Amino acid sequence: MRKNCLSGSVLILTLLLASQVFAQDRVGSITGLEGESTLERAGRQSPVALAMELKGGDRLRTGSHSHLNITLADGSQLTLFEDSSMVLGGVPSTHRASLANLLKGRLRSLIQWSPSLSSSSSVFEVHTPNAIAGVRGTDFETAYTEGRPCPGFPDCLRYTDVGVFKGVVEVSNPTSKTAAPVTVTEGHETKVPCELPPTASAPLGLGEIGGPSYH
Amino acid sequence: MRKPGASKPALLAIAFLAIACLCWISSSYAGTDFFDLANPQQLSLTLFASGFGSEKYGTTHGGLQLEQTLTRYLAVAASISAYQLYQGTGFDSPLAPASRSATRNFGRFEGGVNFTPIEGTSLAVLGGHDVGDSDAPVIDSQFSSWLIPHSLHPLNISFTLAHYYNNGVTSGTVDLRTVLLSTGSFILLGGAGSAIWGGGSARNAKAQAGPDLGIFVRDLHLRINLQGGYGSSRTYGLVSFSRTFTWDE
Numbered sequence: 302m303r304k305n306c307l308s309g310s311v312l313i314l315t316l317l318l319a320s321q322v323f324a325q326d327r328v329g330s331i332t333g334l335e336g337e338s339t340l341e342r343a344g345r346q347s348p349v350a351l352a353m354e355l356k357g358g359d360r361l362r363t364g365s366h367s368h369l370n371i372t373l374a375d376g377s378q379l380t381l382f383e384d385s386s387m388v389l390g391g392v393p394s395t396h397r398a399s400l401a402n403l404l405k406g407r408l409r410s411l412i413q414w415s416p417s418l419s420s421s422s423s424v425f426e427v428h429t430p431n432a433i434a435g436v437r438g439t440d441f442e443t444a445y446t447e448g449r450p451c452p453g454f455p456d457c458l459r460y461t462d463v464g465v466f467k468g469v470v471e472v473s474n475p476t477s478k479t480a481a482p483v484t485v486t487e488g489h490e491t492k493v494p495c496e497l498p499p500t501a502s503a504p505l506g507l508g509e510i511g512g513p514s515y516h
Numbered sequence: 517m518r519k520p521g522a523s524k525p526a527l528l529a530i531a532f533l534a535i536a537c538l539c540w541i542s543s544s545y546a547g548t549d550f551f552d553l554a555n556p557q558q559l560s561l562t563l564f565a566s567g568f569g570s571e572k573y574g575t576t577h578g579g580l581q582l583e584q585t586l587t588r589y590l591a592v593a594a595s596i597s598a599y600q601l602y603q604g605t606g607f608d609s610p611l612a613p614a615s616r617s618a619t620r621n622f623g624r625f626e627g628g629v630n631f632t633p634i635e636g637t638s639l640a641v642l643g644g645h646d647v648g649d650s651d652a653p654v655i656d657s658q659f660s661s662w663l664i665p666h667s668l669h670p671l672n673i674s675f676t677l678a679h680y681y682n683n684g685v686t687s688g689t690v691d692l693r694t695v696l697l698s699t700g701s702f703i704l705l706g707g708a709g710s711a712i713w714g715g716g717s718a719r720n721a722k723a724q725a726g727p728d729l730g731i732f733v734r735d736l737h738l739r740i741n742l743q744g745g746y747g748s749s750r751t752y753g754l755v756s757f758s759r760t761f762t763w764d765e
Binding site: 365366383384440449452453465466467487488489492500501502503504505506507508509510511512513514515 | 555556564566568588608634635636638658659660662665666667668670672674675676689691693695698699700701703705709728730732734737739741743754756758760764
């Protein structure tokens, strides 16, 4: 009887540990998709399907005219736009930072944020090759561009744009010698050119506004 | 009333502007992706409407503009609009003054190019023909640029230049605006604008100026602009609306 109890306890403990490990490994799932996208896991590529579970280290690529909606385990939502590529990392728990490595293209992040979390620490980060956007807010977009001159910095051919729709995002460039972070508030954006620090926060989406067009 | 002689300075100015732009483009973009096709291509539709009211005359107009990208820097544009002039004449009218106060209507068909050399700067040159109570060619251009864009209060400067062959009038506007407030849902702009017109049936140069107020609603891609002031038409007010829809191809 005692042996059976012990075996049962070990089994339950094993199951609990296994579920914990599984829960930590699973970072989210695909909740929407349009067009063709691929998932690369442990060197193997497969087409992305709806409800597919995602794990840390998964690399997602979207084709032209395609986009993916990803819901993280904590309810946060990511949209990977067309011709983009990202690697998911970390585990989205309420007390640990999770991150997305954006290697190419555009990513919009709608992050679940709780006031109980420390306001000084980010719960979600988007990394690009030359920028880190640490979130202390909810809704922002990151775009990484390569092979085109950065507006305002014509000699720089790779740059990151971070635009904030809600909340606050702290942006820094880890490759910059003077990596002073810039705090970007709602309705504003910053640009991170090459190895330079982020530009000062400026109104978001000025490209959509021209003259008043009374003619 | 056509006064071909009166249009020569305007035509020369526009031709000079076009040649200067082409020289600048070819030297600035040699060896870059200027001639590479845009990927993805984009089609955009802008619906617009505006109204002008003053002590001397009033107009309304509305229409649509289709724009198709060719390269990242260059797009072709086509525009159809309908104008209604309630009485008199003014900075935005190709009609000669009428002795009677009757509403006059005309349509405008234009085509041209929109050049975006850098993010936030654009130059559009369109030409076409009016039909209806105005029945003659028209040419107009619009330039807009954001100065000190990496700041909390960037400055937008915009010019328009138009020439109406129907009455020989050449008209220009200048607006200078800054961002007063930017939130996640809208941008509020404030500044001042002016118009100057003359030649043809307008004869002497006339002008008007006043403060500008603009709002851009992000989710709807809707722009609303207001201007009020004083000038040759005495007290006046202007309002314009435009909304853009964009499709990646």
